[in-house]
Amino acid sequence: MIQFSKVYKRYPGGYEALRNVSFTIPDGEMTFVTGHSGAGKSTLLKLMTAIERPTSGSVVVNGQNVGALRPRAIPFLRRNFGLIFQDQKLLFDRNVFENVMLPLNINGYERREAARRVRAALDKVGLLGREKSNPITLSGGEQQRLAIARAIVHRPSILLADEPTANLDTDHANELGGLFKSFNQVGVTVVIATHDEHLTARLEPRLIALKNGELIAALPGDVP
């Protein structure tokens, strides 16, 4: 569960990215954070993963107050998440397989078990045949799917994605939407920051709509 209560985030220099934001995302929900660029979507995701800390208010993830975590505890908080970045942050000095292996190395998985999981994750996103390729040789859609494989390989309870369909055509975006839906169906909490209305219409998620850093609507999932 992710709970924001009365969260303010002011950056040095006085820019106020979030103002008095409160909401709750229950476990196993599919939630979209929408709004124009600069509305505070990315800041919201950064607060959840302790990349940023709230100026005031509290952010609670799985019972932990993220804003008050000791630096030493932050890595362990982040292991609850699967993160998909806007710029993907793939590592081009290693192949597809090793990219997906990274989270398992960090979590200290035994090698054989890790290899099995990497293959399962690659299979899930349809990249099993490309495990020896360098990510630079993959298409934009394939790179995005690789990023997803890396995010889910350690079976996180929460999947966070920042504009995952930003650079994709409709077909690929739909394909990706299907993937997110399938993760959600097996109980993963999925939070996606996006302004892709097409995707929103297709997946019918719960919505958290932001405008200029303020929450304008938190609607139930049955309204697109």
Add this chain to the structure above:
Amino acid sequence: MRTWLTQHSRTLSSTVARLARAPVASLLNIGVIGIALALPVGLYVGLVNLQALARDLATEPQLSIFLTLDAARTDVARIEDRLRRHPGVRKFSHVPRDQALADLKASTGMGDIVGSLGRNPLPDAFVVDGGDSSPQTLERLRDEFSDWPKVGHVQLDSAWANRLAAALRLGRIAVLLLATLLAFALIAVTFNTIRLQILTQRQEIEVSKLIGATDPFIRRPFLYYGAVLGLAGGLAAWAIVWAVVLLLNHGLADLSQLYGTRLELRHLVATDSVSVLGFAAWLGWFGAWLSVGRHLAEIDPQ
């Protein structure tokens, strides 16, 4: 525990793999460290050898009493008598000046030169063994004998050994200073190497931090790299010194054959070798630790 071991062994193997991936750069680094370490280690080996040599030579320090050239037979007899009755003298022998001249003629092949001298330039001499061979006792005896009549000069054989020991002490300090300076050089080399690595792996570090890597996890490969680099440099230094000693021993074998003695340089003993390798690895680790501490904090994911 198992996870911990897995992570460490995996880090070690990937570190060695990383060294092997850039063989030229790695070899150059190892070479720089090896040469820097070989200097003090080589000097140390030289010192150890000199010390061993000094120990061999200075086993029985003796006093040589040289009389003045105008000493008559009666003077010689008087001194002989005094030495016999002296409680601090264990045994002594008299080397008459004629015999000394004859020995000189026979031993060094300078017969012609010696023969051309108008008169015998050598004095009568006594070689004295002190009761005990501590430097203080010997020095006291030397001062005492010097005051006797018709005694020209008293030579303490251990004096040069003392001087050598002092020189060796000085050498030891020089080695220590050199080692300290070059240890700094080694730390600087690893510091810089690690800094470059952190820069090139910036993105990996950033991503790793974002997906839950702890600081020790991120630091570990760099520390391993530093230690392995230092260890390899230490091995290189050891090999260089070993090779130099081997080469010198070849030359020494010829030389000592000519002199009819046996001179041979000793290699580093096992414990010293282990210390050198351990110290080199530690220096590499320390340089990496400094570098990682300084540069890793600069990478904060956004």
